[in-house]
Amino acid sequence: MGEEISDKTIDNIFDRYINTSGLIFENREVLRHTYVPERLPHREKQYESLAAILAPTLVGESPSNVFEYGQTGTGKTAVTKAVLNILKNKCQEVNSNLKTCYLNCQIVDTTYRVFANLNESIGLQIPVTGLPTEVVYSRFVEALDALNCIFIVVLDEIDMLLRKSWDALYNLTRINSDLSKSKLSIIGITNNVKFKESLDPRVRSSLGEEEIVFSPYLAPQLKDILEDRCDIGFKPEVVDPSAIHIAAAFAAQEHGDARRALDLIRVAGEVAERNGITIVTDEQVRQARQIIERNTVAEVITTLPIQTKVVLTSIFEQISNHKSHNTTTGELYELYSDISKELMIDQLTQRRISDLINELEMLGIINCRVVSKGRYGRTKEISLSVPLREIKEVLSNDYRISEIIDRKRK
DNA sequence: AATCCACTGGAAAATACGGGCC
DNA sequence: GGCCCGTATTTTCCAGTGGATT
The missing domain is CATH 1.10.8.60 (Helicase, Ruva Protein; domain 3)
Known part of the structure; x- marks a missing residue:
């Protein structure tokens, strides 16, 4: 190097x-899943349904809100984008004023950011933070109404939005009553079948006017x-x-x-x-x-924040030095404390580490199981779900951590 | 059957930070 | 510069618990 x-x-x-x-x-781009082909085999039914639902746009009426279910990789996003593209073109032909906005709620996951992004999509810049959410909302309403158009919002991974802020959804479903000249419709996309049940009844009825199901291929x-x-x-x-x-x-x-x-x-x-x-x-x-x-x-692993990396390192050390193939929260925390002191980084509380462990599990790097050891308490048994060698290899790329691993070897 | 360990995991509060507004 | 309004991360506090041991 x-x-x-x-x-x-x-x-x-x-x-x-x-x-x-x-x-x-x-053409390599065609082979990426982000590419939107014109024709989607075996999704003709969904394609037609969505087109039928959105068709009123062409005569200047707002379409019903739509809800799309289906596992990842079943073509929800691709079908939606494809149909919207065609619709936009057609609208231009017949002089119908249509605006669309696509939001991935995994990234845009707070009320503030949803409306900030919506503002951006109609050309209004909003600071990343600083304004009251209400102001962001009302600015959007005002600007949208002035456009005198039909606005279709696509909320991809809509269930992620609900987790942090259901009022974004609530506001969106009611926004039409604050608009006089423009109309807004929502297309919600999710892979969570149970999502709809967890919705507030008022939002549910409004959002679920139409439903399209995407079955796995x-x-x-x-x-x-x-x-x-x-x-x-x-x-x-x-x-x-x-x-x-x-x-x-x-x-x-x-x-x-x-x-x-x-x-x-x-x-x-x-x-x-x-x-x-x-x-x-x-x-x-x-x-x-x-x-x-x-x-x-x-x-x-490489994109993990340093604290989480240290937690993973602790698990790694614990397992590779000990003969057992798993460890527990308490043991892990002790080792973590040592290592964090050595690296001179903040020492987090056990509560926090518990969360970091859960994050690692969600990422599929480790396996966790809550077990009760009777008199000796209740804890989480943690084991790696990726080969030791692979973990070591990747962790060693971080210079701070490679020192720890190397030193322990000697 | 009662006990009690070593945690879990929810809730709230604290802290840090970024940025508009006056 | 001080205040307000956000987000993000972490700490503090604590009620709850599965099941081996007593």
Whole structure:
């Protein structure tokens, strides 16, 4: 690291990829799940329903609110975006004034930010923080009304919004009574089937005027999707049918997740590219699966905040030094305290560590189980769900932590 | 059956921070 | 500069608990 590389070398370094890459991908973007294709195989029904529901927009009437259910990778977002795109074009043709805004509530997850983003979508800048939420709301209402249009908000992962602030939803469903010239409709998207039951009854009836269900794709359907995309995404004859077959099968196991299927085939293509092969078969897909798995773990761990990393390090040390394959909150906290002192970082309370442990579990890096040891109390048994070696490898990339790990070895 | 450990996990309060407004 | 209004993170407090041991 830190060595000087001449421009010459850098020039050459990509050459071999230019040679092969041209032979594999036609258009890599098509193979990403963020790409919105014009045609979505096996989603014709949902496509039609959504179009029918939104059609009133064309004559200047506000459509009903819509609710979309379905697991990840079942095409909810893609169908919605595709339909909205077409609708926008059509609206222009017939001079109907339509504005849309897409929000992912996993990121935009507070009332304030929802309205700040909505403001932004109609060209009003709002500071990240500083204003009373009410002001942000009323500014939006005012600005929207002045536009004299139909406004469709897409709330993706809408259940995340509810967790922190249900009043954002409540306000949105009632906003039409504050508008005189414009109208607002909501498209809510979620993969949580129980979500609707947890809603406030008033919001529920308003939001659930129309419902569209997205069922998981079956293996043959995934195959169709992949074939479609591979046709445009790859050069002809590059993808062997066996690759598509197995990618579809893998993804079908994961609740019919088309996103996963696409990732698999794209990464398989990259594997072939790197190996200088010009054909993608089931072998590359198998490798791709491992790569994806490892990458997500590594990615998750490296982007962890330092405190959480230290907690993970403590678990790692606890398990690799001790012969047992699990540890408990109390033991872990003692070791954590030592390490945090040594690294001169804030020492958090056990309560907080308990939360961090839960976060790690949610990320799938560790397994937790609340067990009662009778007289000796009740605690959480913690074990790793990723191979020790992989954890060590990734943790060592953090210089602060690698010192700890190395020292313990001596 | 009663006890009691070593926590869990909810709730609220404290703290830090960023930024508008006057 | 002081105040207000937000978000985010952490601490403080504490009621609750599964089940081996007494």
